[in-house]
Amino acid sequence: MTIKRKPQSHVAVVGAGMTKFLRRALETPKELAFEAAQAALESANMTLDDIDCVIHGTAPDAFDGVHMKGEYLSDGSGGWNKPYIRCYVGGGTGVFAPIHGWLHIASGMFETALVVCEEKMSSCLPHPQGAFLTIFDNFIERPLKPNLLWIFAMEMNRYMNTYGISVRDIAHVSVKNKANALLHPAAQLGAELTVDEVVNSPIMAWPVHRLMVSPPSDGACAVVLANEKRAKKITKKPVWISGVGWNLDTSYWTNRDLAYPQYVEKAARMAYEMAGIREPKKEINIVEPYDPFAYKELHHLEGLLLADRGKACELAIDGISARTGNMPVCPSGGLLGVGNPIAAAGLMKVCELFWQLREEAGPRQVPGKPETGLAQAWGDLMQVGTVIIMRNKK
Amino acid sequence: MKKTHLNFAGTPLSNEVFVNNKVSITESNPNAQYEYDTGLGIGKFLQGLKEGKILGTHCEKCNRTVVPPRIFCELCFGTQISWKELKTTGRVNTFSLCYVNWDATIIKEPHIPAVIEIDGATPPCGIMHLIDEVRPEDVKIGMKVQAVFKDERERQGSITDIKYWVPIK
Numbered sequence: 219m220t221i222k223r224k225p226q227s228h229v230a231v232v233g234a235g236m237t238k239f240l241r242r243a244l245e246t247p248k249e250l251a252f253e254a255a256q257a258a259l260e261s262a263n264m265t266l267d268d269i270d271c272v273i274h275g276t277a278p279d280a281f282d283g284v285h286m287k288g289e290y291l292s293d294g295s296g297g298w299n300k301p302y303i304r305c306y307v308g309g310g311t312g313v314f315a316p317i318h319g320w321l322h323i324a325s326g327m328f329e330t331a332l333v334v335c336e337e338k339m340s341s342c343l344p345h346p347q348g349a350f351l352t353i354f355d356n357f358i359e360r361p362l363k364p365n366l367l368w369i370f371a372m373e374m375n376r377y378m379n380t381y382g383i384s385v386r387d388i389a390h391v392s393v394k395n396k397a398n399a400l401l402h403p404a405a406q407l408g409a410e411l412t413v414d415e416v417v418n419s420p421i422m423a424w425p426v427h428r429l430m431v432s433p434p435s436d437g438a439c440a441v442v443l444a445n446e447k448r449a450k451k452i453t454k455k456p457v458w459i460s461g462v463g464w465n466l467d468t469s470y471w472t473n474r475d476l477a478y479p480q481y482v483e484k485a486a487r488m489a490y491e492m493a494g495i496r497e498p499k500k501e502i503n504i505v506e507p508y509d510p511f512a513y514k515e516l517h518h519l520e521g522l523l524l525a526d527r528g529k530a531c532e533l534a535i536d537g538i539s540a541r542t543g544n545m546p547v548c549p550s551g552g553l554l555g556v557g558n559p560i561a562a563a564g565l566m567k568v569c570e571l572f573w574q575l576r577e578e579a580g581p582r583q584v585p586g587k588p589e590t591g592l593a594q595a596w597g598d599l600m601q602v603g604t605v606i607i608m609r610n611k612k
Numbered sequence: 613m614k615k616t617h618l619n620f621a622g623t624p625l626s627n628e629v630f631v632n633n634k635v636s637i638t639e640s641n642p643n644a645q646y647e648y649d650t651g652l653g654i655g656k657f658l659q660g661l662k663e664g665k666i667l668g669t670h671c672e673k674c675n676r677t678v679v680p681p682r683i684f685c686e687l688c689f690g691t692q693i694s695w696k697e698l699k700t701t702g703r704v705n706t707f708s709l710c711y712v713n714w715d716a717t718i719i720k721e722p723h724i725p726a727v728i729e730i731d732g733a734t735p736p737c738g739i740m741h742l743i744d745e746v747r748p749e750d751v752k753i754g755m756k757v758q759a760v761f762k763d764e765r766e767r768q769g770s771i772t773d774i775k776y777w778v779p780i781k
Contacts, residue, residue: 238622244635245623253621283640344715351714356648357658358680358771359740363714368725368740371708376727379706379753404620423710424722437622468686472727473678473737476706 221492226326228612230449230456231316233262233442234569239406239557242340243436247282248294251336254438254562255296258332262442262452269442270328272297274304275315275335277560280349281342295334295440308353309510309597310464311335312439312564313604317462319443320606329448336438337559346434353599367431369600371423373476374513378425380477381528383516385425389416390534391512392429395548398541399555401581406435406557416512430512435557439565441572455576460590461495461607463488469599482521482596482603489592489605490523498523502607503588504574505545506567508596509552518594519547521603546584549574564595568606575610653682656695661773664761666698668733676734698732700759701780705729705736709748722748728757728777744776756780 235257237243237250245253251274259265274295279287288304295302305311305318312335319333339346350366377383390413399408411429419429442452449456465484467474474480486498495501507518516530524545525533533539539547550556550570553563571591573579594605629635650658653669657680660667669681672692676685679698684691707726711719724746729738743751745760757777767773 236620238620238624240622240624242625243622244625245621250622257619257621283642347714347716355654355680357650357654361770361772362725362740362742364725364740365710365712365714367712368708368710368723371710372706372725372727375708375753376706404622420711421709422712423708426708470678470680470682470686472680472705472740475736476727 221488225324227324227445229320229323229443229445229459231441231459231568231572231608232444232449232452232456233258233264234440234572235261236404236439236562236566236569237437238404239435239437239559241406241433241435243338247291247336247338250338250436250438251291251294251334254336254440255294255332255334258440258442264442264452266296268330269296269300269332270330271301271322273315273318273322273331273333274302275306275311275561275565276304277306277308277311277337278349280352281337281339281346283341291336294336296332307598307602307604309508309560310564310595310602310604311561311597312566313568313593313595313606314464315561315565316441316443316459316568316606317464317604320459320462323443323445329445331443332440333443333565334438334440335561335565337562338436339434339559340436367423367426369471370511371426373600374425374511376476377513377517383528383531385427386413386417387531387535388430388513388516389413390531391509391515392416392554394534394540395509395515395552395554398549398582399551402551402556405551405555407433408551408555426511432510432553432558435559437557437559437562439562439569441565441568455610457572457575458609458612459606460609461489461491461493463492463605465603466598467601469601471599471601478527479517479521479596479603481601482518482594483523485603485605486522489607493607495607502545502590502592503586504549504571504584504591505547506550506552506570506591506593507547508564508594509548509554510558512554514596515548515552518596522592522594522605541582541584549579549582549584564593564604567593567595571608575608654680657681658769661771662767662769664764666700666730666759668696668698668730669693670696677732678737679730679733679739696732698730702728702730702738702757702777704743704751704753704755704757705738706753707743707751724748724751726777741774742776743778745778750779
């Protein structure tokens with residue numbers, strides 16, 4: 219596609235904050251949203267008075283059993299008495315929300331925006347998976363009593379079969395991400411594992427093993443965005459959003475090529491074009507692709523054109539995607555290690571790029587002064603790709 | 613004190629605090645009930661299943677035959693659609709051996725969900741269904757399978773009018 223209009227303003231991330239990701243938090247969803255929003259504002263030395271508009275991202279109302287979840291969360295997100303919008307594309311929400319923030323500012327309508335994503339999954343009994351069941355077709359799928367693992371296991375199997383990839387190849391992603399998470403103070407499931415331990419962990423839905431799945435979590439993340447004029451006053455180290463892209467495939471998922479996420483490629487190409495990136499493999503220094511399952515990191519790296527088709531596992535096996543490798547992938551620890559509070563998980567990746575590109579990631583800092591990072595999220599019925607590219611130079 | 617990104621909020625709750633009644637919780641059982649209508653496309657598809665047939669639709673403009681059938685083509689957004697009876701055989705596009713229920717409880721004998729590309733539809737168009745009467749380790753991608761329908765009298769116009777799919781020997 220060709221982007222028809224130039225943005226009215228450059229947009230930067232000027233602050234970021236998050237809560238711990240937890241199996242079950244005492245805090246209410248509003249309180250989690252508040253803690254993340256407040257942390258993001260404080261990191262930018264700003265108060266809510268400095269914010270022109272608020273964007274909120276959160277996944278299905280059914281997790282909380284609270285309708286109007288966007289409205290429920292609005293005051294915890296600082297949305298009271300301001301232009302406020304909730305956006306939602308399933309798991310893709312966490313990157314879709316900052317894209318909405320970008321739209322608000324790039325349009326010239328606002329100078330600053332607060333983007334907050336929250337999820338509290340532990341309230342839903344007996345398991346938050348129950349809230350996902352309605353994504354299946356009422357007539358031709360739900361009577362078969364499907365569960366969410368089915369579709370991911372089937373996509374993973376198709377991916378493996380198409381390219382001749384083994385469970386062991388994919389297990390390297392779990393080992394890498396869970397180890398990276400050990401250095402993330404907010405992480406839920408950091409662990410030092412061997413490939414054998416991953417491969418020998420219980421099979422949930424073959425080929426998906428327990429240690430290849432991210433956990434349900436409670437948590438929230440937030441970022442503060444500003445236009446060029448304001449960003450330069452707020453911080454000496456703005457991180458610029460240089461490209462955004464999003465794309466949706468059909469929900470007739472049994473009609474698709476499950477081995478390749480075409481919609482992720484389309485979203486990525488949109489973002490690359492906007493950012494002027496012609497050779498993504500050379501120009502992207504650090505990647506935070508969506509990794510709710512180990513194979514998804516690989517699937518997405520291929521869709522993002524950062525690995526050849528069927529070859530992404532070699533990046534993990536050869537250490538290229540390690541934190542100290544040539545192209546670090548999920549240095550945060552990803553969803554596999556930090557946790558997966560659906561909407562907040564995607565924004566966690568944007569927070570990570572912010573900290574990494576400002577060299578503020580502490581012990582997680584990737585070496586080599588990275589300049590350009592990409593975060594991506596994925597969701598709905600395995601059909602949406604959302605992509606954001608960030609740079610510490612304009 | 614100024615918060616930094618190294619100073620994260622969030623109070624973990626362990627199982628122990630629930631057992632010892634150290635936290636207060638409240639419960640809700642919304643028990644929401646719904647009744648869904650089949651629509652035009654899926655309604656005819658289900659009627660077909662009741663008659664032991666698998667129906668698809670063909671878009672004249674895109675020259676694509678799809679299943680599940682639909683009354684409009686989402687590619688060209690047109691309605692040059694004709695109905696087509698497909699075969700009751702197909703090929704396994706992908707499958708899983710699933711050892712857990714939706715509530716994360718464990719099952720011993722795996723469910724075998726699969727995407728089955730239906731013969732007569734444009735590949736890779738297919739539907740999700742279950743495979744049975746086969747040892748789990750013998751299920752393979754690319755395997756030819758046959759639909760096993762319920763007895764005619766037991767069929768209700770439901771996706772479960774196909775009991776499951778079995779390998780063609």
